[in-house]
Amino acid sequence: MLTRTAAAMALVLGLGWSSSAFAQETVKIGVILPYSGPFADAANQLEAGIKLYMQQNGDEVAGKKIEIIRKDTGGPAPDVAKRLAQELVVRDQVDILAGFALTPEALGAADVSAEAQKLMVVMNAATSVVTEKSPYIVRTSVTIPQVNYAFGKWAFEQGGVKEVYTLVSDYGPGHDAQSSFSKGFTEAGGKIVGADKTPVANPDFSAFVQRVKDANPEAVYVFIPGGAQPAALGKALADRGLTPPNVKLFGQGELTHPEALESMGETAKGIITTYHYTLERDDPLNNEYVKSYREANNGRSPDLFSIGGYDGMHLIYESLKKTNGDTGGDALIEAAKGMSWTSPRGPMSIDPETRDVVQTVYIREVKEVDGKLQNVIIHEIPDVKDPLHGAK
């Protein structure tokens, strides 16, 4: 307690000169993530992305040293996220807020970014509305409508599917995924023949899959969280003969990420998914990225969280270069607007109007390559924007 008192007093007394002497040397970035609790793994993957970028590009930009201050929210806790953002701004005097794996936490901290006029880089949270909550927010991940709306259109136009049955987990992201896929699909001319929701933590899909079988659709669109569920669903579908090529199976990228593919085995073959990042995409930049990521993380492969953190840091570095080290929120957000670059995920840019990410959406099919199941890109849709921002 005594040291804290002393520190607080020193802070008050020394505020005058320390801020001018100190702030010129460093740029402080406050990273708010759920490092503990059920989303700890996502936070660690995201941070590994941040670290890799700093390792490759040094920790000095525009003559200033980059300093990262990490804060743990402990799970989906917007009140804690907001408090941490407040503390980072008033106590640690950070220049930039970053991280935000979960939508509620990003929304909670958004007010602070608006009031304190700090650049806030959302590196994952994927609900459309996030960037509208503060004029200083910019996103480097993806939005669920962005990939799924484009996917819905593609399914009818190029996929040649006329009727789809949707089966999604009963929570926010699931609802978003279903509505945006259905929107894209029906706008293109397709028909949704049935829609069903499963509980978020659902060990057994047999009843739901039986209903799908009764509806006898041409294709099924599923959205379920990663972990043990993809394998359980894959098994339930295989048991009833609802796997490709009999019935087409659509989903978002998590469904077939490497760990899920391993547990699903043969039943995964032929599943078509959509995503903004594909680990196996053969591209010099991506290959280099995957290689150094694995070296730095004991062979673990990067995922969507990692690429969000990696590109988020790129955005911060480039914006600082553009402003010549000016860390004001207004200067940084102006620099970030409209910025475009080539990332390991492919070409991407920041929409100058919505400050949201614009990128290539990949359509991938699970195929066997050299005896291993992989997501093979079968189509690319360039420069996709989030469809919901424009709708306003």
Next chain:
Amino acid sequence: MTVEAPTLADPHDWLRRRSRWSVFEIAFWVASLLPFFLFQTYLPLASQIAITALFAVSVDLVLGYAGVVTLGHAMFFGLGAYSAGLISKAGWGEPLTGLIIAGLFAGLVGYIASFIIVRVQHLALIMITLGFCLLTYELANSMSWLTGGTDGLQGVETWPILGVFRFDLWGYAAYGYALAALFLGLVLSRRIVHSSFGLSLRGIRENVRRMPAIGSDYRGHLQKIYTISAVMAGCAGALLTQTTDTVSLDTLSFQRSADVVVMLVLGGTGRLYGAVVGTIIFMVARDQLSDMNPQYWYFWIGLLLMVVVLLMPRGILGSLAQLARRRD
């Protein structure tokens, strides 16, 4: 819990003596103003500590005094939080009335639930309270048109307190508001536990079978304290909503119900300030430890809890009181 027995001659005198403000209490409340001057940069944390402490006191009333072991009190916290948020979203962002309405709503639900609560005991009681909390959580999750589901409620905007004090970035208004509410809550709780009603609650805790034998309507008492506690927990939830302008499913989570019991055990149950001290220790430790290591700080919390439970079975405050008595 050794409570010195009231002599038959002056039970009222005894009660009055017990309810006198001690030096420690006054010192505590003076110290609670320190963050305004010494730790300004910790005000957001201080306000969340005050809110959680109010919640912990509400749980102490039922768990520590009446012996109702509850693992689902976050239900009332969350109900308060959501009602305050919904009132504000509907266009009425005045904090004080919002706080009162939210508290009353949580109290109403608490009153209805209390009819079931008083009919079960022990393990069944834990299961029932836990079940209530999980049901409310799932209800809020599935009614996403009203609650915003996993994304949390959007569009909460709280007006300045009394039209003057804006909720600022530094957290002055938030801490002042939360501290005032905690103070009122503690004054009210002191009044309750140092009354004959409070004594009969302890009687229920010590031996529930015997209470009807001495002519005490234990079910009525339990219903009353459960409702009061629900109001208080609802107010704590509403405070969290109003000071942060956010509401999420997390306010209803099992984790919140469990954490508050941990805080109570740390500080010492059945003594109001135990709830407050436990909350301060838990949250400050959490804040400091998670700064040092954001990933694995829960290890140290677990260690702290085990040390306290093994060495100080009555909680930190309980053991201190025991030490003080021994020295006398």
